[in-house]
Amino acid sequence: MDKRIIHIAVLFVTILLAQILIFNHILLFGIAAPLVLVYFIVRTPIDMGTNILLTLSFLLGLAVDICSDTPGLNALACTLTAVVKKPVFYAYVQHDDRMKGITPNILTLGLADYCKYLFTITGIFSFLVFSIEYFSFADIKEIFILTLGSTALTFLLLLGTDSLVTIRHDRRSK
Amino acid sequence: MRNLLNFLMKYSTWFVFAFYVLVSLILLFSFNTYQGAVYLTSANAVTGSVNEATSEITGYFNLRKINESLQASNAALENKVLNLTNEINHLKTLVDDSVRYAGLPPRFDYVTAAVINNSTRRPRNYFTINKGRADGIAPGMGVVDQNGVVGIVNVCGNHTSRVISVLTKDQPFSVKIKGTQFVGSLAWKENDAQSAWVEEIPRHARYRIGDTIVTSGFSTAFPEGIPVGTVMAQVKSGDSNFFTLKVHLSSDFNHLSTVRVIKDSLKPELDMLQRFDRKEE
Structure with missing residues (x-):
């Protein structure tokens, strides 16, 4: 089986389990929830077909929804975030042959570009999740506070995880 | 047929995206009480305003029929008024008559x-x-x-x-x-x-x-x-x-x-x- 498929499958299952078993139960200071399932969208290879990315993102969101009793909420947020992944990526990274087929991480993009890319995707996803959850612009202030808190927490968590995973992987390959 | 397939293949991403969004929205509105209620309220408001606009436009098409029915009912009422006036005038002429009044036939x-x-x-x-x-x-x-x-x-x-x-x-x-x-x-x-x-x-x-x-x-x-x-x-x-x-x-x-x-x-x-x-x- 293709190594890349196994990698994506492991990523899918790991993120799903981490989200539903650990991070679903955390809400820091009442304003910051770690929404780590966005990491799947962030870390899938950039040349992955949009239809496949949409399908996997939708299924991941749906699985989290089923376990969290919020049917449709994460599935919708994941689908919408998946569709803007490429435009966001190419907003920070130039169209280049070297960028074809890469998996976005600190090593491939560099810390600065990767941080921008990760922060934007996380921000969009957090905003979508809380907008759909509140479903009313009368609560826009709370939506923004929760979005900022959750984006910051998720960004730090994912950046930390990414550093550990990537650096360990880099050492192993050397 | 080939053109249709080409069209579907060309825009498959958008179809897939629309399908997943639709499924998500159906799940969201069907199984989440709050979102469902908000959706129904907004949908009702939109439907209400659309229906109002539609009835304002289509109402003009029925004016002729409405006018005819109003004219008919007006005629019936005028007829009643005239016949009652006729009856009243007739009753005024009956002074202390012990014969029971049977009423006038409508004129x-x-x-x-x-x-x-x-x-x-x-x-x-x-x-x-x-x-x-x-x-x-x-x-x-x-x-x-x-x-x-x-x-x-x-x-x-x-x-x-x-x-x-x-x-x-x-x-x-x-x-x-x-x-x-x-x-x-x-x-x-x-x-x-x-x-x-x-x-x-x-x-x-x-x-x-x-x-x-x-x-x-x-x-x-x-x-x-x-x-x-x-x-x-x-x-x-x-x-x-x-x-x-x-x-x-x-x-x-x-x-x-x-x-x-x-x-x-x-x-x-x-x-x-x-x-x-x-x-x-």
């Missing part, structure tokens, strides 16, 4: 008709209605619209009739000032569809500008009290014992649409008596 009846042809600019104006002999219409019957007197049936076909308009020279109508017994004769003389003249009003009659002119009830064509117009001014008359009033006509003869023909059940009897009178003369 007047109305037939609603649509105006299918109309003229207002000739010396003698006529209009045509879509009811005729088959509907019980006969020459000599009065015709009114929702505002007042408009003419008298002149010639009848099976399904259409020609009506002499009030706007006709040499066609007098017996009228009076409302609330008085001062009777005159309504005549139209000039090329103005909005005014006519009431002649032969006795000099001692009292009236004010704006008083209503109504039918006198002295003919079999019209019952008493149907509006004809309002007094505009007094004009000089050749005869010093009478004066002439200029009258603003109640009906808009340029826009006649639905009219009612008055059927008087006593008309044959009254006509026969009039013929008898003439023979004696």
Whole structure:
């Protein structure tokens, strides 16, 4: 089986389990929830077909929804975030042959570009999740506070995880 | 077929995206009470405003039918009023009568008709209605619209009739000032569809500008009290014992649409008596 498929499958299952078993139960200071399932969208290879990315993102969101009793909420947020992944990526990274087929991480993009890319995707996803959850612009202030808190927490968590995973992987390959 | 497949393949991403969004929204609104309630409220508001706009537009298409049904119910009500007035007048004449009153048979009846042809600019104006002999219409019957007197049936076909308009020279109508017994004769003389003249009003009659002119009830064509117009001014008359009033006509003869023909059940009897009178003369 293709190594890349196994990698994506492991990523899918790991993120799903981490989200539903650990991070679903955390809400820091009442304003910051770690929404780590966005990491799947962030870390899938950039040349992955949009239809496949949409399908996997939708299924991941749906699985989290089923376990969290919020049917449709994460599935919708994941689908919408998946569709803007490429435009966001190419907003920070130039169209280049070297960028074809890469998996976005600190090593491939560099810390600065990767941080921008990760922060934007996380921000969009957090905003979508809380907008759909509140479903009313009368609560826009709370939506923004929760979005900022959750984006910051998720960004730090994912950046930390990414550093550990990537650096360990880099050492192993050397 | 190939073009269709090419089209589907080309835009497959958007179809897949739309499908997942749709499924997510269905799940969201079906299984989340709060989001479902918000969606239903917003959807109801949108549906309500769309329905309101639709009914405002389509409402105009039904106006003709509504107008016809209103005219019919108006005719029925006027008929009732006239017959009740008739009954009351009759009851007033019964003084301490021990015989039980059985009531009068209704005298007047109305037939609603649509105006299918109309003229207002000739010396003698006529209009045509879509009811005729088959509907019980006969020459000599009065015709009114929702505002007042408009003419008298002149010639009848099976399904259409020609009506002499009030706007006709040499066609007098017996009228009076409302609330008085001062009777005159309504005549139209000039090329103005909005005014006519009431002649032969006795000099001692009292009236004010704006008083209503109504039918006198002295003919079999019209019952008493149907509006004809309002007094505009007094004009000089050749005869010093009478004066002439200029009258603003109640009906808009340029826009006649639905009219009612008055059927008087006593008309044959009254006509026969009039013929008898003439023979004696």
